[in-house]
Amino acid sequence: MRKAYKILYKEGTGELTEKKSRFIASFCPVKTEEEAQAFIEETRKKYWDASHNCYAWVLGKNGEGKRCSDDGEPSQTAGKPMLDVLEGEEIVNICVVVTRYFGGTLLGTGGLVRAYSGAVKEGLKSCTVLTLIPARKLLIDTDYNGVGRIQYLLGQLKLITLNSEYTDRVMLTVLVPDEEVLKLQTDITEATGGKVVLEICDSIYYGMHEKEVLLFPEG
Template identity: 55%
Template sequence: MDGVKIVYQGGEGEIVEKKSRFIATVCPVNSEQDAVQFIEQMKKKYWDARHNCHAFVIGERNEVSRCSDDGEPSGTAGKPMLDVLLGSGLHNVCVVVTRYFGGTLLGTGGLVRAYSQAVQEGLANSVIVEKIMSCRMKIYTDYNGIGKIQYILGKSRAITVSTDYTERVVVEILIEKGLFDGLCKEIVEATSGKAEFEKLEECYCAAADGEVIVF
């Protein structure tokens, strides 16, 4: 099932081109208002820079996209920055590239390359995850069935959240929505219909550095 690629934690990257510094700051955003606030923060932080160019995309289908050259020649900063974001497949992200002029003009091609590379460097230093629509569910089984269920879960793409051993064994898991029915069918067959299921909710989840993130 297709997921949604997002920035979980923003990052910063910097390149130097003919003594001009290009500092890219990446931030996850959920709305155009979030993006505008972030851009203003960066302009205040780097108030002494010649340019603070930006680009952002909002929505799971990139319903909103904006960019600004902030004084650079038209099409040499904002558009190349936006192209990098769109090309990366990311959603709900804003990037500001701050330029401290080094005294040497870079020309149109040089500016396009510098701003593009700065954004790529910023993204490389960010934590990017793919959040996938998943089902949170509980599986109820007797002690004779838990071994079979754990084997099935181990070779599946399910994430085990918890396992409680009482009169019965209760296993709570997260499984991609598109794999839910197939997993239930496999467990039913393996336990001769003795296992029971409770579907709790649908949610987006992702993994980053071994940590399970639920959105």
């Protein structure tokens, strides 16, 4: 069974200062290791004079692709804490680079872990994260007598109508979450006395951003 998952949709940045050291978190949506590496290199060039550019990324619907780097900081004090934050938030298709400008005071192991993870948390506040819901497009072909009943059912379930065509019959294209498809088919058939043609089409994911419906392919 497909499950909903969260992705980074729009990038963001965040910054914190700890004992005069600056920690700048930069985020980018990525789908492949190549895209993640390209973003890391771009960030390194942007902050070429920084002490460290540590990174972490998570790829794939199930977070199966992941990697992190301390970039010269003591082992397990930067990349792993950054990755832990991403995994804790359950966000995938995301890459973050935390740039450090050394302020002259050593932070110690615990201080570094708090600073790097804290920078990631701060940066996430400025990012746009979408929850993608598995769904199917359902084509509904009915006569005008059945439209009212069908629209009532769609309204009760708060389903999204993607397209409506009114000719000698009515054709509706509705976005239906996976777990509601079978029940909706049964309810519509019963409500119209079977005078309806239903066709399950594309298997997709969708998310909502500022009241806009965003569709994403299965892959």
